[in-house]
Amino acid sequence: MTRIKNVSNEINKVLYEWSSESKEEIDHLKQVEIYRREFLSNVSHELKTPVFSVQGYIHTLIDGGIEDADVNMHYLNKASKGIDRLISMVDDLESISRLESGELIVELRTFDLHDLAQDIIESVELQSKERGVTIKLESSENKPIYVYSDKDMVRQILVNFIVNSIKYGVKDGVTKVRLTESDDKVIVDVEDNGIGIEKVHLPRLFERFYRVDKSRSRDQGGTGLGLAIVKHILEALGEGVQVDSEVGKGTRFTFSLPRSK
Ligand SMILES: Nc1ncnc2c1ncn2[C@@H]1O[C@H](COP(=O)(O)OP(=O)(O)OP(=O)(O)O)[C@@H](O)[C@H]1O
Numbered sequence: 001m002t003r004i005k006n007v008s009n010e011i012n013k014v015l016y017e018w019s020s021e022s023k024e025e026i027d028h029l030k031q032v033e034i035y036r037r038e039f040l041s042n043v044s045h046e047l048k049t050p051v052f053s054v055q056g057y058i059h060t061l062i063d064g065g066i067e068d069a070d071v072n073m074h075y076l077n078k079a080s081k082g083i084d085r086l087i088s089m090v091d092d093l094e095s096i097s098r099l100e101s102g103e104l105i106v107e108l109r110t111f112d113l114h115d116l117a118q119d120i121i122e123s124v125e126l127q128s129k130e131r132g133v134t135i136k137l138e139s140s141e142n143k144p145i146y147v148y149s150d151k152d153m154v155r156q157i158l159v160n161f162i163v164n165s166i167k168y169g170v171k172d173g174v175t176k177v178r179l180t181e182s183d184d185k186v187i188v189d190v191e192d193n194g195i196g197i198e199k200v201h202l203p204r205l206f207e208r209f210y211r212v213d214k215s216r217s218r219d220q221g222g223t224g225l226g227l228a229i230v231k232h233i234l235e236a237l238g239e240g241v242q243v244d245s246e247v248g249k250g251t252r253f254t255f256s257l258p259r260s261k
Pocket residue numbers: 092160164165167168169192194195196197205210211212213217221222223224225226227228251
């Protein structure tokens with residue numbers, strides 16, 4: 001009798017475990033489905049704006065604008081800008097889906113972070129000059145600073161932070177890119193004296209498509225994917241990221257990389 005009872009208890013236990021495991025799996029699948037649906041609707045919403053704007057300019061040109069020497073080049077330039085924007089969105093979407101599906105290969109090697117930062121600052125010069133933002137690279141000495149990481153990934157992170165500091169900085173503002181060496185790490189700060197971010201937004205800042213001020217961000221050509229990409233990359237590198245910000249004063253993003261031995 002006790003044996004039958006024991007067996008029956010055992011069966012109950014197995015069934016209970018099985019049903020709670022299945023429930024967890026179903027909950028997970030439901031969550032994935034919600035996430036997928038949200039992602040698709042965000043993507044199509046974001047793509048619509050530049051697609052309609054390009055369509056508008058091209059229709060106007062077809063409807064006779066092409067003959068009007070005063071506007072034709074202007075409309076073509078606008079349409080071309082819209083296409084550039086679409087391409088950069090598609091590139092970001094591709095990056096994010098590769099990162100989220102875990103298809104990411106990290107290629108570690110030693111490189112000079114000071115040199116890379118300088119290179120990036122030069123590459124965004126056109127944008128920074130346009131907004132009158134000065135970008136300063138600060139390190140203890142102007143010597144090479146060797147880190148052991150994935151150079152392309154670090155480039156993507158720095159470009160995102162630096163371009164954001166230009167877009168959301170004040171006109172004629174200053175961005176400081178600071179490299180500080182500690183025992184086994186190099187700490188990287190990108191700090192601006194721009195509009196800042198209210199505390200309530202900080203926990204959600206790294207979510208895909210999250211923008212504090214949608215209209216301002218869209219004016220700057222922002223989709224809200226940059227920081228989501230940065231976070232994924234830093235996770236793949238096994239590093240975290242910190243953000244400190246004060247409205248009206250500025251914002252500082254901090255992360256670190258292993259020093260090359
Ligand atoms: N340095 C900053 N100062 C103030 N706000 C910022 C700063 N960096 C980011 N933000 C806010 O965080 C939001 C998310 O940034 P994120 O880089 O993910 O998107 P984005 O710059 O709008 O678009 P994308 O990077 O896809 O072109 C921005 O829309 C902006 O509102």
